[in-house]
Amino acid sequence: MGRSSSEKQPKKWDLYQNRSQMKWGVLAVAMVITIASIFYTNQIVKKLKEREAQLVELYAKSIEYAVNVGNRDEVLFLTQNIIVPNNSIPVILTDGVDKPLDFRNIDIDPKISPKQRQKKLRALVEEMKLQHEPIEIIFTDENGGVYDYNYVYYKNSFLLDQLTYYPIVQLSVIAFFIFLAFYAYSNSKAVEQNRVWIGLAKETAHQLGTPLSSLVAWIEYLKMDEDFNYPEVLEELEKDTHRLETITNRFSSIGSIPTLEDENLYEVIRSNVDYLSKRISTKVKISIATNSQVVIAPINRALFDWVIENLCKNAVDAMKGTGNIDINLVEGPEGGVVIDIRDTGGGIPKDKLKKIFIPGYSTKKRGWGLGLTLTKRIVENYHNGKIFVKSSNPTEGTVFRILLPGKDYLLDAEEADLLISGKTASA
Ligand SMILES: Nc1ncnc2c1ncn2[C@@H]1O[C@H](COP(=O)(O)OP(=O)(O)OP(=O)(O)O)[C@@H](O)[C@H]1O
Ligand SMILES: [Mg+2]
Structure with a gap:
């Protein structure tokens, strides 16, 4: 039962x-x-950027050379069409005061007026300024004296722009699809698990049903038999069949959509405690505290009994048969209910807190590790509530907290704390 047995069950783990x-x-x-x-794409982008800058530089130099040397048209034709054919980088040639003189690879509607075109080009020059330093063209006379400047403005080609954003778009699309696939996968797994749960529970209830009704009939028969003189045997038999009926009822409830009925939780918990107290070590004391003897909540009795039983049995195990279990039941102002089940056991190590609700996780020699899985399922799926470990440590023990919804209202953990500490209990 102790935690030391955890090493003995590596398979589940x-x-x-x-x-x-x-x-x-x-x-x-x-x-x-x-x-x-x-x-990798960043490297390519960097290289391409360098190449584009070189190309524009060459374009500028060819203009400079053509003008300075003299036979302008020939040189321009040679460089711009044969040596550096630029048909992708948008460039604008301006005079010394940024007035556009010529442009390339820029989509401008030929039908617009020259004035409008000029305006567009100027706006583009401003945009290009932000991206790259312009390339200066210096015009000199025969004596080497500078008499004018031109500038070549340019921006990244469409290809370069695309390449810059391509990996981000590509990776986001891939990530989205992976997420979708993962979601579909885990969803289908949950659906499958659900089917196993429900199928197994239904089948168990069904199989138990037949011998059980026959047992009940036999008991009735023995009761009528005047030769059978063992009333204490009959009593025990009745108790056991009653227990079997309870179990069958639980399995059949969890295998279908259970009906919820308004019940007084205080009474429900008390009768569970009465039942359990007789069956556990006398060294375990179970007490109930409540802010009202009448706490009505819609529950499925058969399943809710199972929850209390599972939590109390775990508590008894954790205390190794000696200690106190304190159950605190509090009704919230708008009907939400908080149930704290506190034990004085050895606590749950922090790194195991996430595992205790996983099916198959158990530190007990004879544990199936299903008790808490079932409990969580009953509380959260069938009652729309919440269950979690409120606190746990080796010296003070563990507190499991259940939150049940009131009329369209579920307390959150913080509200529950305030409520339990009595601060808003009167609100
Ligand atoms: N109150 C508690 N104090 C300390 N540890 C606990 C407590 N409740 C649960 N645990 C830990 O969580 C584990 C899982 O509990 P769970 O009820 O799911 O399975 P189990 O009790 O081991 O087996 P069973 O299927 O018979 O209930 C336990 O084995 C125990 O290690
Ligand atoms: Mg258990």
Whole structure:
């Protein structure tokens, strides 16, 4: 029963450990791929940028050379059409005061007026200024004296722009699809698990049903038999069949959509405590505190009994048969209900807190690790409530907290704390 037995059950464990290790592995690989692909395209972008800058520089130099040397048209034709054919980088040639003189690779409607065109080009020059330093063209006379300046403004080609954003778009699209696939996968797994739960529960209830009704009939028969003189045997038999009926009822409830009925939770908990007290060690004292003897909530009695039983049995196990279980029941101002179940056991180690609700997690020799899974399912899926470990440590024990909704209202953990500490109990 002790925690030391955890080492004896590596099989159940490994399943979960491996799964989470795999998750981290996949995440790490995805990160590496992302970083590598961004780094790689960045390199390409950088190279392309350098090339484009060189091309524009050459374009500027060819103009400068053509004007300074003299046979302008020939040189321009040679450089711009044969040596450096630029048909992708948008460039604007301006005079010394940024007035556009010529342009290339810029989409301008030929039908607009020259004035409008000039305006557009000027706006573009402003835009280009932000991207790159312009390239200066210096005009000199035969003696080397400078008599004028021109500037070549340019911006990234469409290709370069696309390449800059491409990896981001690509990776986002891939990430989106991976997320979608993962979501669909885990959803279909949950659906499958649900089917197993429900199918198994229904089948169990069904199979127990037949011998049970026959047992009940036999008991009735023995009661009428005057030769059968063992009333105490009959009493025990009746108790056991009643217990079997309870179990069958639980399985059949969890295997269908259970009906919820308004019940007084205080009474429900009290009768569970009465039942359990007789069956556990006398060294365990169970007490109930409440802010009202009448706390009505819609529950499924058969399933809710199971919840209380599971939590109390776990508490008894954690205390190794000696200690106190304190149940605190509080009704919120708008009907939400808080139930705290506190034990004085050995607590749950912090790193195990996330695991206790996973099916198959148990530290007990004879545990199936299903008690809390079932409890969570009953509270959250069937009652729309919440269950969590409120606190746990080796010296003070553990507090499990259940929140049940009132009329369209579910307390949150913080409200529940205030309520339990009595600060808003009168509100
Ligand atoms: N009150 C508690 N104090 C300390 N540890 C607890 C407490 N409740 C649960 N645990 C831990 O959580 C584990 C899982 O509990 P759960 O009820 O799901 O399974 P189990 O009790 O081991 O087996 P069973 O299926 O028979 O209930 C326990 O084995 C125990 O280690
Ligand atoms: Mg248990």
